[in-house]
Amino acid sequence: MSAPVLRQFALNFWTLTTSKVLYRLVSIGVAMYLARALGAGVLGGYATVMNVLTLFLAFADLGVTNLVIKDVSRDRSRSSEYLDNFFLLQFLVGLLLIGLIMLTGLLAGYERLLLIALAVGSLGPFFSGLSNAYQALMNAHELFYPFAVIEVVCMMVFLAGNVVVVMLGEGLLALVAVTSVVSLVKWILGAFWARRFDMRVHWRMRLRTVRAMLAAGLPFLLINGTHFAIQRMDVLFLSWTVTEERVGIYAAASRLIFASLFxxxxxxxxxxxxxxxxxxxxxxxxxxxxxxxxxxxxxxxxVLAQLIMTFAPTIIGLLYGEAFMEAVHILQLLALFIPLFGVGLLASNVLMVSHRVWHAVWASIAGMIVGVIASPILIGIFEITGAAVAVLIAEAVAAALYLVWTRATLKLHLPWTRLLLGVAAVVVPPLAFVTAGISAGPLLGILSALTSAGLIAVFKVLTREDLQEIAALILRRKEAA
Structure with a gap:
C-alpha cells in the first residue's frame, strides 16, 4: 500500500474502531445492570427483543447498501441518483418492518411486556434505515470518519440514556426506548453531515432505478440477512424452547462474543x-x-479467542457475578466463533464485490440452513450448550464455502502454511498448560499469550515486512509498507 492509502486507512480504522469500542462497552454495561440488578430473566427478555429487532434490521436495506457502495465507489457521478432512490426505499421498507416486527412477536406468542418493547424498539430499525442511506454513500466515497464521529455522539446519548434508566430504576421498556432514541439521533446527524458533502435527498423516486436496485441488491440482501441470522438464531430458538432465565444465562456469554466482532x-x-x-x-x-x-x-x-477462553471465569465473574458462572463454558465455546468469522471475512468480501456474489449467497444460505436444522436438535439434547454448538457449525460451513469458492472462481489463494502455523501457535499453548493442570484464569491467559507470541516469531508466521505493514496501518507511519 502507498503512504497516502496507509494514512487514510489508519485514520478510518481508528475513528471507526474507537466509536465501536465505546458503544460496545456501554452495551456490556447495560447487560451487567440487567444481570446484577434485575436478574437473568429480564436479561433474557431484553436479549430476545433486541435479537428480533436486529434480525429485521439486517434485512432492512434489501441488500442495496452493498450495491450502492460497490457502484458508487467505481462511478461517483451516480451518487445523487442512488441517494434519492435509496432513501425513499428505506423509508417505505422501514414502515413495513414495524408491522413485520410486531407480527413476529404475536406469532411467537411473546408476553405483553415483550410485545410493547418490540413496538417501542421497532422505531429503531426505521430511523436506522434512513441514516443508512447517507452512510452508504459516504462509505462509497471512503468517508468513514463522519459516521465514526456520529457513532461516538450516539454512544454518548446511549450512555446518558442508560444512566438515567439505571438511576430511575427502570427496566426493559426504558432500555429499549433508549435504542430508538439513539437511532433517531443518528439519522438527524447523518442528514446534517451529509449536506456538508452536498448529499441531499430530493424526495424523488424513479421506479426503473428502484427496480434495478432491488434486482441487483437481492444477492446482497440474502447474504447479509442469512449471515446475520446465523449470529441471532441461537437466542431466538432458545426463546421458543427454554425459560427467560436460561436465555439470560446464554445471552450473558453470547452478547460478549458478538460484541467482540466489531x-x-x-x-x-x-x-x-x-x-x-x-x-x-x-x-x-x-x-x-x-x-x-x-x-x-x-x-x-x-488471539482474541484465546484471551476470551483463558480469561472466561474472570470475565463472567467481574461482569455478571457468581450467579452467572454457568455462562463460563458457553463463553469459552462461543469464542471459537471469532476465528471462524475472521478466516472467512475477506473471502466473503471479494466474492460480494466480484461477479461471483451468488457463490457468497449460497455459502451463507447453506450455513444458515445447517444451523436451523441443527439448533432444535442440539438444543433438545444439550439445551443452551447445544445452541452454541449449532451456531459454530453454521459459521464453519459458511466460512469453508467462502474460502473454497474464492479459490475456485477467482483464483485468489492464501498462505496456508503460515495460517496453519499461526493456528498451531495460538491453539497449542493453552491446551498444553491445561493438560499440565493450570485452570482457566489470569495465569493461564498470560502464559498462553506469551508462549503464542514466541511461537509466532519462531515459526515466522509474521515476517518483518508484515510487522512493518501492520505498524504502518495502525500508527499511520509516513513510509509505504
Whole structure:
C-alpha cells in the first residue's frame, strides 16, 4: 500500500474502531445492570427483543447498501441518483418492518411486556434505515470518519440514556426506548453531515432505478440477512424452547462474543470498497491484500479467542457475578466463533464485490440452513450448550464455502502454511498448560499469550515486512509498507 492509502486507512480504522469500542462497552454495561440488578430473566427478555429487532434490521436495506457502495465507489457521478432512490426505499421498507416486527412477536406468542418493547424498539430499525442511506454513500466515497464521529455522539446519548434508566430504576421498556432514541439521533446527524458533502435527498423516486436496485441488491440482501441470522438464531430458538432465565444465562456469554466482532467487522467494512476497486483495476494488488489481510485478521481473531477462553471465569465473574458462572463454558465455546468469522471475512468480501456474489449467497444460505436444522436438535439434547454448538457449525460451513469458492472462481489463494502455523501457535499453548493442570484464569491467559507470541516469531508466521505493514496501518507511519 502507498503512504497516502496507509494514512487514510489508519485514520478510518481508528475513528471507526474507537466509536465501536465505546458503544460496545456501554452495551456490556447495560447487560451487567440487567444481570446484577434485575436478574437473568429480564436479561433474557431484553436479549430476545433486541435479537428480533436486529434480525429485521439486517434485512432492512434489501441488500442495496452493498450495491450502492460497490457502484458508487467505481462511478461517483451516480451518487445523487442512488441517494434519492435509496432513501425513499428505506423509508417505505422501514414502515413495513414495524408491522413485520410486531407480527413476529404475536406469532411467537411473546408476553405483553415483550410485545410493547418490540413496538417501542421497532422505531429503531426505521430511523436506522434512513441514516443508512447517507452512510452508504459516504462509505462509497471512503468517508468513514463522519459516521465514526456520529457513532461516538450516539454512544454518548446511549450512555446518558442508560444512566438515567439505571438511576430511575427502570427496566426493559426504558432500555429499549433508549435504542430508538439513539437511532433517531443518528439519522438527524447523518442528514446534517451529509449536506456538508452536498448529499441531499430530493424526495424523488424513479421506479426503473428502484427496480434495478432491488434486482441487483437481492444477492446482497440474502447474504447479509442469512449471515446475520446465523449470529441471532441461537437466542431466538432458545426463546421458543427454554425459560427467560436460561436465555439470560446464554445471552450473558453470547452478547460478549458478538460484541467482540466489531474490530474484524471494521476491517471488513473499510476494505470492502478497496477490494471493489482493486479487483477491477489491479488484480495483483487485490491478491496481495487478500492473502495478507486474511492472515492478519485470522491471527487477530485467534488471539482474541484465546484471551476470551483463558480469561472466561474472570470475565463472567467481574461482569455478571457468581450467579452467572454457568455462562463460563458457553463463553469459552462461543469464542471459537471469532476465528471462524475472521478466516472467512475477506473471502466473503471479494466474492460480494466480484461477479461471483451468488457463490457468497449460497455459502451463507447453506450455513444458515445447517444451523436451523441443527439448533432444535442440539438444543433438545444439550439445551443452551447445544445452541452454541449449532451456531459454530453454521459459521464453519459458511466460512469453508467462502474460502473454497474464492479459490475456485477467482483464483485468489492464501498462505496456508503460515495460517496453519499461526493456528498451531495460538491453539497449542493453552491446551498444553491445561493438560499440565493450570485452570482457566489470569495465569493461564498470560502464559498462553506469551508462549503464542514466541511461537509466532519462531515459526515466522509474521515476517518483518508484515510487522512493518501492520505498524504502518495502525500508527499511520509516513513510509509505504
Amino acid at each position: 474490530v474484524l467487522a471494521s476491517v471488513g467494512a473499510l476494505l470492502y470498497p478497496v477490494f471493489s476497486r482493486l479487483l477491477a483495476e489491479n488484480r495483483e494488488r487485490a491478491q496481495e491484500l487478500y492473502a495478507r489481510g486474511t492472515l492478519y485478521v485470522t491471527l487477530l481473531s485467534l
